[in-house]
Amino acid sequence: MQLSRIIIGDGLNIENIVKKKNLKLTSARRELLEILFYAKNPLSYEDIKENIVMDKATFYRNIIKFEEENIINSFESNDKKRYFEIFQQPHPHFVCSRCHNIECIKERLDFNLEGYLVENIILKGLCKVCNKTSI
Amino acid sequence: MQLSRIIIGDGLNIENIVKKKNLKLTSARRELLEILFYAKNPLSYEDIKENIVMDKATFYRNIIKFEEENIINSFESNDKKRYFEIFQQPHPHFVCSRCHNIECIKERLDFNLEGYLVENIILKGLCKVCNKTSI
DNA sequence: ATTATAATGCGACTAAGTTGCATTAAAGTT
DNA sequence: AACTTTAATGCAACTTAGTCGCATTATAAT
Secondary structure, eight states, rough: GGGGOOOBTTTOOOOHHHHHHTTOOOOHHHHHHHHHHHOOSOHHHHHTTTTTTHHHHHHHHHHHHHHHTTTTEEEEEEESOOEEEEEOOOOEEEEEEOOOOEEOOOSOOOOEEEEEEEEEEEEEEHHHHHHOOOO | OOOOOOOTTTHHHOHHHHHTOOOOOHHHHHHHHHHHHHHOOOHHHHHHHHHHSOOOOHHHHHHHHHHTTSSSEEEHHHHHHEEEEEESSSHHHHHHHTTHHHHHHHHOOOEEEEEEEEEEEEEEEEEEHHHHHHO
16 A cells, blocks of 8 residues: 555645654654554554554654644543544544444534633543443 | 541431442541542542552452442543542533643533433643633 | 451552663755 | 764663452451
8 A cells, every 4th residue: 555645635645744844754653644544533552553563662752743743632531541543623532431432523512611722522421332222 | 537427418428328339338448438529629549549548459449349339430531540539410521731630610511412322521621721821 | 256258458460651772764965 | 875963763671550369357247
């Protein structure tokens, strides 16, 4: 797969995104970003590690860099793991407490919290499937 | 302090709550529940451990029991820690990504997510204080 | 007072995430 | 194309949350 050539949004590919932030384009970074670009849901380190060759330290150092540069963002689930995804328009995530699946919520949740800046919304509970099959 | 005599809601004190669930009332459990009852914000293990004498395994085993019995509930913050609080009416929590404070949100957030059962809402971003003093 | 059973403490363990340090690779310069 | 600077990598050692098995102890009922 010629993943590094995928076009994201405004004609950007992984090379441009990384270089725009004055980061060196290494194979570790290309690998990591390709996986995240192709994922349709947020991924944890455990999800990713089987598919990468880089060291754990490299992984986390890149995660930190990418988060600083707003290339990705992350949040904690209820399984003690952090989940990573390519930075998109802020949108809520639903974490199912039964099946532990994580879904991106497309519906807009409107509420006004005076004074706060809400960057991330995590909803926990039962997803559609588990809610239907619940006792 | 005669903490075990505090009255919660329907004339319940810690003794009654624990016994109602068919759990033995040990000093570890009394200690843990007293701390959580008195906390005005959710607490992590790190917050609690200086004030308890029980072993870490006992702490977590009781946390698991209490969660099963809906005496407490917990959620993950963005500092890799789990936070615990006495189970109350479900209400959102706001986690500040700058000062890492955790607040209970009293305002009702109304939205309808068809099919899901939302048990827990975590908002992340800048709290009132940090948002005001942000660049 | 006795006893059954649940809860505790201890030690060993797992897994995420971090840090220091020596080595290597990227990207600009001549 | 070789040279150089600086950033990124791999490795090993570490920290901390959380879990588990097991022997011992405390609770609550008889």
